[in-house]
Amino acid sequence: MSNTNIWKDAAQIDEAIARMADDLSALLERRAIDDALMIGIHTGGVWVADRLHARLGLEAPLGHLDISFYRDDFTRIGLHPQVHPSYLPVGVDDRHLILVDDVLQSGRTIRAALNVLFDYGRPASVTLATLAEREAERELPIAADVVGLRAQLDPGTQIKLSGPEPLVMLLGHTPDKHDQGASA
Numbered sequence: 001m002s003n004t005n006i007w008k009d010a011a012q013i014d015e016a017i018a019r020m021a022d023d024l025s026a027l028l029e030r031r032a033i034d035d036a037l038m039i040g041i042h043t044g045g046v047w048v049a050d051r052l053h054a055r056l057g058l059e060a061p062l063g064h065l066d067i068s069f070y071r072d073d074f075t076r077i078g079l080h081p082q083v084h085p086s087y088l089p090v091g092v093d094d095r096h097l098i099l100v101d102d103v104l105q106s107g108r109t110i111r112a113a114l115n116v117l118f119d120y121g122r123p124a125s126v127t128l129a130t131l132a133e134r135e136a137e138r139e140l141p142i143a144a145d146v147v148g149l150r151a152q153l154d155p156g157t158q159i160k161l162s163g164p165e166p167l168v169m170l171l172g173h174t175p176d177k178h179d180q181g182a183s184a
């Protein structure tokens with residue numbers, strides 16, 4: 001991202017995560033779920049999940065998922081992708097899962113994450129929590145159950161979570177191929 005500035009500072013992110021934890025806790029109670037397994041998506045989703053997991057006091061350790069090999073757009077991961085191993089502390093069969101990411105835009109990352117999860121087994125349910133959502137730019141029929149911040153941004157504007165400490169959100173312009181050529 002070029003020309004980035006801070007969009008949400010550490011205090012605003014903390015507040016959004018606190019609201020998400022309250023909403024998730026109410027949702028789990030409504031659905032009578034008491035053994036949820038939380039899973040964060042690398043990279044930003046793990047930072048958000050880490051904080052939600054601590055606030056909710058969930059018993060099962062936090063899992064994390066790398067979706068690199070399940071993406072539908074390999075051009076975005078480049079020639080030397082940084083792939084982290086996924087970690088699921090318990091089996092997903094018949095478990096109620098909470099999938100956490102930092103940004104939900106097209107929905108393609110979540111599609112990929114669901115494919116990874118269903119290669120591990122058949123969960124009882126999957127709840128989706130995202131720190132920021134760009135609902136107007138959805139490309140797949142995927143919606144979050146819990147959202148921290150809603151954003152209406154111009155196309156070409158990118159939100160990035162920067163962390164783990166302090167956790168802040170940056171807003172910037174993503175150079176397209178033409179821009180990159182001009183600046184090279």
Ligand SMILES: O=P(O)(O)OC[C@H]1O[C@H](OP(=O)(O)OP(=O)(O)O)[C@H](O)[C@@H]1O
Pocket residue numbers: 041042043044045101102103104105106107108109110
């Ligand atoms: O709904 P989508 O359009 O799929 O966008 C959301 C995804 O985009 C970002 O990840 P990115 O692919 O930039 O990789 P990163 O986690 O390494 O930043 C973000 O962390 C989400 O996972």
Ligand SMILES: O=c1cc[nH]c(=O)[nH]1
Pocket residue numbers: 103104105106134157158159160161
């Ligand atoms: O603004 C956006 C959109 C998708 N993914 C991001 O990380 N930020």
